[in-house]
Amino acid sequence: MTMCGCSVVKRAAIVAGMAAYVPSRAVKNSDLVVSIDTSDEWIRTRTGIEQRYMAGVGTSTSDLAVEAGRLALTSAGVTSVDALILATSTPDYTCPATAPAVAARLELGTIAAFDLAAVCSGFLYGMASANALIVSGMAESVLLIGADTFTRIVNPKDRGTAIIFGDGAGGMVLRAGSVHARGGMFTFDMGADGDHAHLFHTPAGGARQRSASNDVDPDDFFVVMQGRKLFQHAVNRITSSCVSVLGKTGWGVSDVDLMVPHQANLRITNAVAGRLGLPADRAYSNIAHVGNTAAASLPIALTDAAISGRLKSGHRVLLAAFGAGLTWASATLTWPDVHALSNRTNPQGETDV
Amino acid sequence: MFDQVKNLLVSDFKVPPNQVTTAATLVDLELDSLDVVELAEAVDSKLGAKISDDEIFELGTVGEIVRLIESRVKQADD
Secondary structure: OOOOOOOOOOEEEEEEEEEEEOOOEEEEHHHHOOOOOOOHHHHHHHHOOOEEEEOOOOOOHHHHHHHHHHHHHHHHOOOOOOEEEEEOOOOOOOOOOOHHHHHHHOOOOOOEEEEEOOHHHHHHHHHHHHHHHHHOOOOOEEEEEEEEEHHHOOOOOOHHHHOOEOEEEEEEEEEEEEOOOOOEEEEEEEEEOHHHHHHEEOOOOOHHHHHHOOOOOHHHHOOEEOHHHHHHHHHHHHHHHHHHHHHHHOOOHHHOOEEEEOOOOHHHHHHHHHHHOOOHHHEOOOHHHHOEOHHHHHHHHHHHHHHHOOOOOOOEEEEEEEEOOOEEEEEEEEOOOOOOEEOOOOOOOOOOO | OHHHHHHHHHHHHOOOHHHOOOOOOOOOOOOOHHHHHHHHHHHHHHHOOOOOHHHHHHOOOHHHHHHHHHHHHHHHHO
């Protein structure tokens, strides 16, 4: 026993299932050129994105979340869990949360289910929360889903945002185990800075706008992004968070087999890898094929990396994310022997970093 | 200093050399807002002058950016 009375074999959350789901409609850069003053080359050069998926008429966030959740449960070989966390900032309704409806549709019974809003850092915040539920003994297993339909809140005329975002969902099943087991999570680093919330926000639709006036500009229901400042914060925060989590884990940069970051923009991934001194071939990117899917981006990237063989059992993995809020997080784990599932027939595509 | 800035724009930002003139704006060179952040960092790390992305963003031309860099280098030397 240690001084704190904890067991010598530390309890941890283990990744037991992994999956991704995207809508069927792929929208290529050339499709966007029709309505926005841009070009395929400009989008590729500036963001690394070649296409993204968009949810069809009538399809909402919960629809994607249910499909990703179902695949994740299948991947883990289980039909029940103790809790469900849905990371999203595009919930079906402002009230109530979307997670209970997703749990019901997955026939998970009356388990605890709640939404977690940390925008693009949501999935990593969710992993930390699921880990805490499991390590504390409150749950033996958790289904974590990251799902967003950002194309619903992006102004289709705004070149700065319309080209970046896509829709999608990803799921991960976590179960109790030993920190030394493959799939075990080691360390998290999380942070937030609300002083810069205005750099990426949706002005209307919440209580703030409703408290002020009924006279609303329809464009205020779309996200507003100050890309230059956001880029600066993203690179600085992700880099320092990664340095912190690597230090807590006792890893050097050379110990990392693969960094899987939130897929915000290829240039952010490049800049972070460069600052960390991480070789380009150890920073994963699939943004060319799915765009930025917000809270879904990390689980979709993990799934694609696992299916393509870039992520192998036993690999030491560094996860990192940055989102509006501002929020950021990073984590370390060893990749498990898990059979990741995706509804895409060819999710092997990878973006050169 | 102009030649150093030009070399930076050509090597790090893939700007065609013949387009880099003192009168050229960053828009003329097709640099976007994220390039401005990266340019400020490159000026610091490679030319030893601390200028912010806001300052670069507000300046109109390559010539004005070069003058600001020269004044910052001189301040640092003093």
